[in-house]
Amino acid sequence: MLDVGLTEALTLIGILVVTGAIAGIISGLLGVGGGIVIVPVLFFVFIGLDIEEEVRMHVAVGTSLATIIFTGFMSARSHWKKGSVDTDLLKRWGPAVAFGVIVGTVIGGNVSGEVLTIVFAVVAALVAINMAFKPSEASQKREMPKSPLKELLGTIIGLFSVMMGIGGGTLSVPILSFFAYPIRKAVGTASAIGLIIAIPGTIGYIWFGLGVEDLPPFSLGYVNLAGLIAIIPASMLTAPLGARIAHSISPAALRYCFAAFLALTSIRMITSVL
Structure with a gap:
């Protein structure tokens, strides 16, 4: 852990609160899980704080997963009450x-920070392309694949999501939508999938980060506790503001805004590696 004085500690906490506020606004505006926003923002904050390159992406991912435990639980409970969680699909996909x-x-937990950064940047770019060129609702209907392809898709969602520090929505909703799955149930089920990803993922990133040197202050393994405490309330307070802004913008504009955000993030993260 880095040695910091009171001024540096307060500055770090202040930056993390702003990070949570920005993440909340963008999440509410774009209708996405916080992870896809929190990870790159934390990544760039850590660059500004001169956190070692070898750990900055790991901590960004681990901290993001920890926040998803709390936000994902609230979201999943809300969707469950509205009956928009497909328990049958969850039972089939959950183990995978x-x-x-x-x-x-x-x-x-074992690859370099550069590998995690490239994984995030590449997948974010693919999601951006999907959002920018998403076909209309009148597109051809496709049936959900049979086993074992269905389970393979679940495994891919879990693997890449936990390496990116995101919940299930960013990958599972586009995949389910591709197979003409009802959007409400896709979003609701994805919120529950986020918990399956976040809980073991957080535990794993804490475990693999124990004893690692040059971590940011207030870190438990690869989870930054200051970030966790600062981001959750700030993002919950500002998300409604983003949601109100979203209602004044057309769905197409929102989709392009999300695609542009991810594309720029992807480019910036790739250039930081190069």
């Missing part, structure tokens, strides 16, 4: 997602 999470956590 969990297996992918275990594999992804082991990989993510």
Whole structure:
């Protein structure tokens, strides 16, 4: 852990509160899980704080997963009450997602920060392309694949999500939508999948980060507790503001805004590696 004085500690906490506020606004505006926003923002904050390159992405991912435990639980409970969680799909996909999470956590906890950064940047770019060129609702209907392809998709979602520090929505909603799955149930089920990803993922990133040197102050393994405490309330307070802004913008504009945000993030993260 880095040695910091009171001024530096307060500055770090202040930056993390602002990070949570920005993440909340963007999340509310774009209708996405916080992870896809929190990870890159934390990543760039850590660059500004001169956190070692070898650990900055690991801590960004681990901290993001920890926040998803709290936000994902609230979201999943809300969708459950509205009957928009497909328990049958969750039962079939859950074990496959969990297996992918275990594999992804082991990989993510042992590879270099550059690898995690490239994984995030590449997948974010693919999601951006999907959002920018998403077909209309009148597109051809496709049936959900049969086993074992269905389980393979669940494993892929778990593996890449835990390596990126995101919940299930960023990957599972586009995949389910591709197969003409009802959007409300796709979003609701994805919120529950986020918990399957976040809980074991957080534990894994704490475990693999124990004893690692040059971590940011107030870190437990690869989870930054200051970031966790600062981001959650700040993002919950500002998310409604983003949601109100979203209602004044057309869905197409929102989609392009999300795609542009991810594309710029992807480019910036790739250039930081190069």
